[in-house]
Amino acid sequence: MSSDKVLLDYGSGGRASQRLISELFVKYFANPELERLNDAAALKLNGTISMSTDSFTVDPIFFPGGDIGSLAVHGTVNDVAMLGAIPRYLTCAYIIEEGLPMDDLERIVKSMGEACKEAGVNIVTGDTKVVPKGMVDKIFINTTGVGEIIADPAPSGDRAAVGDAVLVSGTIGDHGLTILGTREGLSLESNVQSDSAALNHLLVKLVQEIPDVHVLRDPTRGGLATTLNEITVSSNVCCELEESNIPIKAEVAGGCSFLGLDPLYLANEGKFLCILPQEYAEQALEIMRADELGRDACQVGTITDANPGKVILVTPLGGRRLLNMLEGEQLPRIC
Amino acid sequence: MSSDKVLLDYGSGGRASQRLISELFVKYFANPELERLNDAAALKLNGTISMSTDSFTVDPIFFPGGDIGSLAVHGTVNDVAMLGAIPRYLTCAYIIEEGLPMDDLERIVKSMGEACKEAGVNIVTGDTKVVPKGMVDKIFINTTGVGEIIADPAPSGDRAAVGDAVLVSGTIGDHGLTILGTREGLSLESNVQSDSAALNHLLVKLVQEIPDVHVLRDPTRGGLATTLNEITVSSNVCCELEESNIPIKAEVAGGCSFLGLDPLYLANEGKFLCILPQEYAEQALEIMRADELGRDACQVGTITDANPGKVILVTPLGGRRLLNMLEGEQLPRIC
Numbered sequence: 001m002s003s004d005k006v007l008l009d010y011g012s013g014g015r016a017s018q019r020l021i022s023e024l025f026v027k028y029f030a031n032p033e034l035e036r037l038n039d040a041a042a043l044k045l046n047g048t049i050s051m052s053t054d055s056f057t058v059d060p061i062f063f064p065g066g067d068i069g070s071l072a073v074h075g076t077v078n079d080v081a082m083l084g085a086i087p088r089y090l091t092c093a094y095i096i097e098e099g100l101p102m103d104d105l106e107r108i109v110k111s112m113g114e115a116c117k118e119a120g121v122n123i124v125t126g127d128t129k130v131v132p133k134g135m136v137d138k139i140f141i142n143t144t145g146v147g148e149i150i151a152d153p154a155p156s157g158d159r160a161a162v163g164d165a166v167l168v169s170g171t172i173g174d175h176g177l178t179i180l181g182t183r184e185g186l187s188l189e190s191n192v193q194s195d196s197a198a199l200n201h202l203l204v205k206l207v208q209e210i211p212d213v214h215v216l217r218d219p220t221r222g223g224l225a226t227t228l229n230e231i232t233v234s235s236n237v238c239c240e241l242e243e244s245n246i247p248i249k250a251e252v253a254g255g256c257s258f259l260g261l262d263p264l265y266l267a268n269e270g271k272f273l274c275i276l277p278q279e280y281a282e283q284a285l286e287i288m289r290a291d292e293l294g295r296d297a298c299q300v301g302t303i304t305d306a307n308p309g310k311v312i313l314v315t316p317l318g319g320r321r322l323l324n325m326l327e328g329e330q331l332p333r334i335c
Numbered sequence: 336m337s338s339d340k341v342l343l344d345y346g347s348g349g350r351a352s353q354r355l356i357s358e359l360f361v362k363y364f365a366n367p368e369l370e371r372l373n374d375a376a377a378l379k380l381n382g383t384i385s386m387s388t389d390s391f392t393v394d395p396i397f398f399p400g401g402d403i404g405s406l407a408v409h410g411t412v413n414d415v416a417m418l419g420a421i422p423r424y425l426t427c428a429y430i431i432e433e434g435l436p437m438d439d440l441e442r443i444v445k446s447m448g449e450a451c452k453e454a455g456v457n458i459v460t461g462d463t464k465v466v467p468k469g470m471v472d473k474i475f476i477n478t479t480g481v482g483e484i485i486a487d488p489a490p491s492g493d494r495a496a497v498g499d500a501v502l503v504s505g506t507i508g509d510h511g512l513t514i515l516g517t518r519e520g521l522s523l524e525s526n527v528q529s530d531s532a533a534l535n536h537l538l539v540k541l542v543q544e545i546p547d548v549h550v551l552r553d554p555t556r557g558g559l560a561t562t563l564n565e566i567t568v569s570s571n572v573c574c575e576l577e578e579s580n581i582p583i584k585a586e587v588a589g590g591c592s593f594l595g596l597d598p599l600y601l602a603n604e605g606k607f608l609c610i611l612p613q614e615y616a617e618q619a620l621e622i623m624r625a626d627e628l629g630r631d632a633c634q635v636g637t638i639t640d641a642n643p644g645k646v647i648l649v650t651p652l653g654g655r656r657l658l659n660m661l662e663g664e665q666l667p668r669i670c
Contacts, residue, residue, distance in 0.1 A: 013556025013602075014661025018565075037569065038492050039414040039552065040387035042484060045380070052375035053426035053479055054462045057470075079374040091388035091479050095430075127389045131668055135392070137470040144388055144426050144479035149377060157373050217374065221348025230353075234372065267348075326349025333466055 006100040011130030020128060024106060028113035029092075031122040041124035043089055046148050050085035052076055053144040059333040061108070061138055063182045065175075065193030066269075068141055069108035073115035074196050074269055075220065075335060076143040081200040082216040082272065084151025084207040087119060093127040093142040100138055108139065119198035121145065147200075151207035159214040160235035165281035166301040167274040169202070169294045170195070171247045172224050176266025177255045179334050184259075192251045197270030202291045206274065210284055215275035220335060222326040223265040227273060228311045229325040236308045241301035241323065244316045264313075265326050267334045275303065341435040346465030355463060359441060363448035364427075366457040376459035378424055381483050385420035387411055388479040394668040396443070396473055398517045400510075400528030401604075403476055404443035408450035409531050409604055410555065410670060411478040416535040417551040417607065419486025419542040422454060428462040428477040435473055443474065454533035456480065482535075486542035494549040495570035500616035501636035502609040504537070504629045505530070506582045507559050511601025512590045514669050519594075527586045532605030537626045541609065545619055550610035555670060557661040558600040562608060563646045564660040571643045576636035576658065579651045599648075600661050602669045610638065 001010075001023060009016040026035055033041045054075045061068040073090065080087040092112065096105065116123060153159075174195040181192065199218070207213055215235075219227040224246070228239050248263050256263045270293060274284055281299055288294030306312065311323040336345075336358060344351040361370055368376045389410045396403040408425065415422040427447065431440065451458060488494075509530040516527065534553070542548050550570075554562040559581070563574050583598050591598045605628060609619055616634055623629030641647065646658040 008667050009663045011667070012661055012663065014561050014663070015659075016663075017557075018660070036491065036493065037565070038418065040385045040418045040420070042418055042489060043384045043386055045384055049378045049380055049384075049481070050375045051378055051424065051426060051481065052460055053428045053477065055428040055430050055464050055477055057430060057464050057466050059470075083373065083375045083377055085375070089386065091386060093388045093390040093477050093479075095390050095392060095475055125387055129390050129392050129668075131392050131472070134469075135394075135472040135668075136475070137466070140430055140471070140475070142388065142390055142428050142477035142479075144428075144477075146384070146386065146481065154377060156371065158371065222352075226349050230372070324350075325353070326347055328344045328347065328349070328351075332343050332346070333464075333470075 001102055004102050006096050006098060006102060006105055006130055008098050008130050011128050017128060024109050025126060028109045029123040033124040043124065045088060045146060048149045050080045050083040050147045050149050052079035055140060055142040056335055057140045057333050058179065058335050060182055063194055064178055066196040067108055067111050068139060069111035070115040071196050071269060071335060072141040072143045073112050073119060074198050076145040077119045077121060077198045077200050078218045080145040080147040081203045082218060083149055084154045085147035085149040086204055087121050087145050087147035087200050089124045089146050090121050091125050091144045092123045095136050095140045096130045097136045097138050098130055098133045119200055155213045155216040157215055157217060157231050158234040160231050160237050160275045160303050161214060162237055162303055162305045163278055164214055164275045164303040165278045165299050166239060166303065167281060167284060167297060168300050169272045169288055170296040171249045172268060173248060173252045173256060173263030173266035175269040176331060176334055177252050180331055181255060192255060195268055195270035197293050199270065199272055199293060202293050205287055206284060209287060210276060210280050213274060213276045216272055218272045220267050220269060223267060225264040225311060225323045226326045232311055233309045238304045238306040238308055239301055239311045240304050240306065241311065241313050243313050245298055245300045247296045247298055336437055339437050341431050341433060341437060341440055341465055343433050343465050346463050352463060359444050360461060363444045364458040368459040378459065380423060380481060383484040385415045385418040385482045385484050387414035390475060390477040391670055392475045392668050393670050395517055398529055399513055401531040402443055402446050403474060404446035405450040406531050406604060406670060407476040407478045408447050408454060409533050411480040412454045412456060412533045412535050413553045415480040415482040416538045417553060418484055419489045420482035420484040421539055422456050422480050422482035422535050424459045424481050425456050426460050426479045427458045430471050430475045431465045432471045432473050433465055433468045454535055490548045490551040492550055492552060492566050493569040495566050495572050495610045495638050496549060497572055497638055497640045498613055499549055499610045499638040500613045500634050501574055501638065502616060502619060502632060503635050504607045504623055505631040506584045507603060508583060508587045508591060508598030508601035510604040511666060511669055512587050515666055516590060527590060530603055530605035532628050534605065534607055534628060537628050540622055541619060544622055545611060545615050548609060548611045551607055553607045555602050555604060558602060560599040560646060560658045561661045567646055568644045573639045573641040573643055574636055574646045575639050576646065576648050578648050580633055580635045582631045582633055
């Protein structure tokens, strides 16, 4: 592009918008449907469709382990996949602040293109708005995804059943602590970074090999505790969590204790909860552990009928503590 | 909700977010899939799917003839329909500035619910982010839509052919002038208001009754002139427009002349271009004029091979003027 900053007319719908599309988006997102440049994409999809949307406003836009672009792909790909679906297509809508360095935009677009390749999805249509300086902070991105549901019955938040095992695919709190740490200018231990990742390939393996996965859910905003509360309410069951089984990196635990944060409420962007009949738990853990993204998977609890709609944390000494849904905003702009 | 302003924790993913969803979104968008409250929606759709996305940043958020909510529904419904499709489902993602009056949010959500009902679509999943004061201007909304393509072959921007008629469904420039006028605090003539409307029912009638519609496109950002330029480039044909046939309300022409704007470059949100074989032009115009939203439809030009990739305006005196794509940003935040 002729300017090293994003100018207002890049979002005009006119000639400058066309250049931005052809020189940047088509370059990194190359696929035949996008290149038709219609206002809508024509897509072939089979069976029941999983559809999900998320707007990403994360601050900072670049952080250890990712950026707003890769996060925007991972977040939506994961949500689509949580219904037991193969994600296929994404839309991408940018809202950009006038004056954003073109280098930053290109870095983000490139990162999205790479994340799409890894996840096996195509960005097929999009939208770009540029708003005057001060009307938005740098860049916000919406992605919306569609995929084909292959699990039957499909996992759903209201299907957790008494006796089910509660598995988590890995360590908790990495993304949330990384974002807050970066924002506060803390120099975190070198191995604390966002876990942002596309989980779809692992999830597809799970629903293909396990006869009936009851719930799949990624504990993003509000963290493990809030997500489990949503599920126990939807399913009208109780979740009893063994505190000592919850995987947390020592550095994350240390950082949380320093900053006064509870890792159980911190966002994750590359982890999922899997709730399924106890008889399939071992098989599911094997599948998860065979994948780099599920290496630290373990069973953290069970579904019971003790207190329907509640999550109970069982401490190492046998104490029982009610784990509420997040109250108040622990971390704005975490994703 | 307990507060009369949107608070940061309404976007936390925690308890306050849940309340916002159940008390506001589920109230106005009521449908079974949304009420499952999974992170993704499971949808039944037949055949080839049309998918489109748009983020809306219009300023002001309330304007004569609509608001950011109705506009967000109309804009995406129309884009989905332009492929000859019946729009079925929308996603809706809000980015809200901390402190937005709850009354404004409710008014917008209510307006979206009404617009969906009229268009016959359901909002099936969504996302809400609240960002700290000053990080976004009031509220931005993304909607992404999917629908079922019923036209075969489907209309597409690259299918305009020499000899085709170029029809427009009504008067040009109403939305753009209304937004700019409102923003500038001008008191416009009482009958100048945004044309924002869902065109899908009319478009479906057209593609069902006309054997082959080559192109459908709504002239939003960049206006009639820019949209026609996109089409002539994609199809490698020339469009010759009869200036005297282009329908423009006298008040809009007057307002444009007062503000130094060219109505051919102003955004429309309830109009479409229809390019099809000349033999079907009369039938198409009859269908359009029988619908309130196509009352002022007329033929404005023809597709020729005179200057491939160009739009030529033929003036009442027979002069021929090249009509370029929009250069620069005439109006930021028009939609």
